[in-house]
Amino acid sequence: DTEVTQTPKHLVMGMTNKKSLKCEQHMGHRAMYWYKQKAKKPPELMFVYSYEKLSINESVPSRFSPECPNSSLLNLHLHALQPEDSALYLCASSPGLIYEQYFGPGTRLTVT
Amino acid sequence: GIQVEQSPPDLILQEGANSTLRCNFSDSVNNLQWFHQNPWGQLINLFYIPSGTKQNGRLSATTVATERYSLLYISSSQTTDSGVYFCAVPSGSARQLTFGSGTQLTVLP
Numbered sequence: 001d002t003e004v005t006q007t008p009k010h011l012v013m014g015m016t017n018k019k020s021l022k023c024e025q026h027m028g029h030r031a032m033y034w035y036k037q038k039a040k041k042p043p044e045l046m047f048v049y050s051y052e053k054l055s056i057n058e059s060v061p062s063r064f065s066p067e068c069p070n071s072s073l074l075n076l077h078l079h080a081l082q083p084e085d086s087a088l089y090l091c092a093s094s095p096g097l098i099y100e101q102y103f104g105p106g107t108r109l110t111v112t
Numbered sequence: 113g114i115q116v117e118q119s120p121p122d123l124i125l126q127e128g129a130n131s132t133l134r135c136n137f138s139d140s141v142n143n144l145q146w147f148h149q150n151p152w153g154q155l156i157n158l159f160y161i162p163s164g165t166k167q168n169g170r171l172s173a174t175t176v177a178t179e180r181y182s183l184l185y186i187s188s189s190q191t192t193d194s195g196v197y198f199c200a201v202p203s204g205s206a207r208q209l210t211f212g213s214g215t216q217l218t219v220l221p
Binding site: 045101 | 142143145147152153154155157160198200202204205206207208209211212213214
């Protein structure tokens with residue numbers, strides 16, 4: 001089973017809201033990733049977790065706050081977002097940092 | 113960081129035609145992934161191919177690591193092949209994926 005699940009599929013939020021995106025995998029993978037994809041652009045890395053520790057934060061604004069509570073779960077907490085943060089947010093996992101990555105279906109976020 | 117370029121940016125085919133998509137990268141890599149992004153945004157793994165040739169049904173891929181390119185072949189294309197095709201290579205301390213800009217494929221019935 002090479003499935004990564006993400007919830008919700010769609011999210012509309014106001015600039016003063018707080019919401020969270022959830023990503024889950026049960027493949028025993030030890031690396032998990034958040035990517036952001038704007039329309040007609042390739043995905044861009046936001047965060048990398050390896051063995052539940054944050055390895056990479058690609059200069060992402062603090063209004064995005066990642067959390068990895070256990071090896072199967074990755075959250076992205078959102079607060080005080082801007083309309084330009086509207087995008088498709090993709091989660092991925094891999095057995096380790098050097099291995100093939102598998103992506104979830106994404107959460108399409110609209111900030112109003 | 114590593115640069116990844118894909119060509120062509122757009123490709124329109126009639127159903128049944130064959131096509132070749134190209135991915136060039138600026139530095140040596142120890143793996144490369146090809147993805148198909150469907151209209152709903154899902155990135156589907158096609159190939160994990162650091163070198164050599166792999167085939168999966170109507171699709172095949174070849175990576176020539178010494179010359180820093182990879183090719184994705186689609187034969188007898190179908191309308192369901194439409195979407196964006198990305199290649200991606202690992203870079204950086206966490207081996208995170210750097211994506212090319214993609215090829216938008218449209219297969220007409």
